[in-house]
Amino acid sequence: MPVFYGTDLSSRMMLGTAQYPSPSILAQAFRRSGAGIATVSIRREAGGDRAGADFWDLIRDLGVAVLPNTAGCHSVREAVTTAHMARELFDTRWIKLEVIGHADTLQPDPFGLVEAAQILTEDGFQVFPYCTEDLVLCDRLLDVGCQVLMPWGAPIGTGRGLNNVYGLRSLRAHFPDVPMVIDAGLGLPSQAAQAMEMGFDAVLLNTAVAKAGDPAAMAEAFALAVQAGALARDADPMEPRDMAAPSTPLLGQAVLS
């Protein structure tokens, strides 16, 4: 099971808390998936007088670790301010750092991300950066003190799965000991299983679950897929081959070319 900044997790699944039909259905999704971490956005909900407090109480009542995020922040300053607000609200040093670089695709701003990660790390935060699979960017994030990486599978909310399998595989191979979470872009349980098979430590889901016709059932489907993928990874899967390999020897018919 993954370890994030010294904290042992009992689940490889993280769930976002936005866009569900109701808080009750959100709670059901958590129960059925066994997700161990809830991410929660606060930028927009905070309001003038902590007006989002009721919803945050509902999140705390889920009984899972809370990872506040800086969703909706488009600048370093905004993200840093939001992180400070989150630390006060949830009494945690964890922050999922999003610095959005493109309003339509919600791609991360890699330059702002590194800058904000450095500021927050120096300020005692434990940063979970939402990043692309770019190797150099991830290297810089580790340089400034991040101990977890959250590369995207595909842009937020697209449900396209792992867009750049080669890039993600390469990232995983270059930093084998850094906990990595596939954040954003997953749409189907099979894609989550694939991420686990590739050796990623966890997945973070929101839209794929919240916008499903039956969010609680979809949450459970993802949990099963994550479990299957992780189990398969530990079981050391076979390598694909270019030719059919019979399970039992066919005497006298071997082709060794």
Next chain:
Amino acid sequence: MTEITILGSGVAGLCVAAELSGRGCRVTVIDPDTGPGPQGCSWWAGGMLAPDCEGETAEEPVVRLGRQAAAWWQAQGAAVTWNGSLVLALGRDRQELDRFARRTENHTLLDRDGLAALEPHLAERFPRALHMQAESHLNPRQTLLDLRGRLLERGVRFLPDGPTQGTVIDCRGLAARDSLPDLRGVKGEMVILRTPDIALSRPVRLLHPRFPLYIVPRDDGVFMLGATQIESGERGRASVRSVMELLNAAYALHPAFAEAELLEIGVDARPAFADNLPRIRQRNGRIYVNGLFRHGYLLAPALARMVGDWLLDGKTPEVMDENHGER
């Protein structure tokens, strides 16, 4: 004669007052403002009676109970427009329309010609639309003011304060949070525009994965654009981002909205329980009717009827709930 005191004159309070006074009760409505107005969240509603559309995300009771609403309002003398409603998606979101169709009932898929027959202004921009033919809409503010007028004629009293007599029914929405700790606010922002450059005869929903919009036409070229849904109990302070998103979506629906006159920016918070379903609850010698969420005009008639059936005929309401501690 059964004596009733209703607290609150938003859509819930007025519907309960109409139902009970219509069934012979002596009704007094207590509200500091003695009537509906901008202090209550039903003032800022869209006025869509759209149970089928709401079925996309709402649970079954919302759809079933909501189907009673239009006839109830009409029986109370409200001007209900029975033109159905339309659901559209922009080019790159066209799969949203398929998803919406899968998850809802009572619709027909229109092609461009079909759409042109209903809303000529939209047909040039949208090749496909869903027509939810059984839906309707009303003007919420006019409806509440008219209903209050009819209740006055019927002998219902509206007082700013005073002693409560008989059975007390608390319909104060989010203001009742002091006695309903599991009630929360869900902030909504809306915009009212006026333009003579485009005409619509029915509510239109524009699907979008992040910025869904609905537009409800009112008289004299006025349109209501709604609405954000933010997990916050804040009852003021419309944000630039929210208003910009609503206006952007309207502009994407039709560029004529770019030259529209901005009449109002509204904001309030809807009262909701954790499952976003309404409740009738008996506690501390009061009856609470609350948690209508974004379904005030759609569900208040059914709840009012249930309150009447309960108090006058002893029928336990379907949405009765005495467990006030649940979340």
